[in-house]
Amino acid sequence: MKRVIRLLLAAVAVSVFASGCAVNRATATVDPSANLDKLRVVQVRRLEGEDGTIQKLIASNLRKRGYEVSEDAKPPEKVDAVVTYVDKWLWDITMYLSELTVTVRELKSDYPLATGNSLHTSLTRRSPPEMVDEVVGNIFKESEKSK
Template identity: 60%
Template sequence: MIKRFLFLAMMLGAMALTTGCAVNRATANLMPGADLSTVKSVYVVKEPKDDRGVGELIQANFAKRGYKADIGPEQAKPYKSDAVVTYIDKWMWDITMYLLELTITVRDKNELPLATGNSLHTSLTRKSPPDMVDEVVTNIVNAKPTK
């Protein structure tokens, strides 16, 4: 009986050590009636507290896809670009700081939502900030309209 108990306790302990909180999610939604094919230029609104360069990564990612991409502080409406891009980045500490979650929203020049994308990777499935930006922007650009 004691051997069974010790074996069970060892197995539960081993399972606790080998299983972790491995969560990842990557989604994108295009708003009904939205057409991103008409968007040729984007303005990335740089978050004032962004000291890790996420805004610049988003701008560079849109630029490499052929968009005219500018970045700067929030401006008065309407924006001069075809779309305005905003983002929320959440960081977490686990031995080192890493980007836990990134949400990017694309809005028209009057700031009505066109598309939104999100990526969440916990410490076991973490991605670099450029990879997370690429994942979200790719999903937004490839999103199909909802019915």
Template identity: 40%
Template sequence: MRRIIKPFITAIFVMLLAGCANTKLISDVDPQVDISKMKSFHVVKFEKDNRGIEKLIANKLNSMGLDASSGTNKTPSHPVDVIVEYQDKWMWDLTMYMLELNINFRDPETNYQFATGRSFRTSLARKSPEEMVDEVLNDIFRANKVVSQ
């Protein structure tokens, strides 16, 4: 009887634990837009953000060889190809962690949203904010390459 119960309890525990580790990475890019031709970006600070995520996004774009700035104004002081907006959600599970990050690319003249990316990670699958910014932006640019081929 013990031989049956012990593996059964272990299996249930593993299934419950696995259910707590959810991840989702989704990107969608308008197939009519070629992001690779866009070189200048302005990241608008999310009003509720006090962790500097706009700077992480701008730094990642700069590290990709693009010209990126960030600030609170939706209209930058200089012309740009893309307005980047984001929204971050945080949760508490022994420590604060980023649960979700949404990043949107908009045309600065028409306000048309032509690209969006989302990363969702529960506590057991958490990543640092820098890693979540990296994975969302990389996925948006990867999705655009697939569409434009």
């Protein structure tokens, strides 16, 4: 009987400690007053100090979804929204994108119309294009739900 209890305790301990290594979360929120369907032209702002990799991936993803996208530092005359992002990279044998937050903002007030976030630890990591697609896709899925 003691042996069975020890085995059960060992199994529980292993599952508790091992499960902490694999975290994966994807969320999106859209302001109820926001109508993302009306957006046609967006500007993706590069994160200061970043090389532009994630900016280009977000811009490309939005273009595939039918948006006209500007990546210039100065927005064009007629921009419907500004897209900002924050990326977090970690090291685990190789560098990987651990967390990405994308925010669609109103141009004049900088008010966040929609925000998407994705977090993947090393064991559930995804490539940067997959992370961008997950976050941007979840924003637009959430927008569809809130109609």
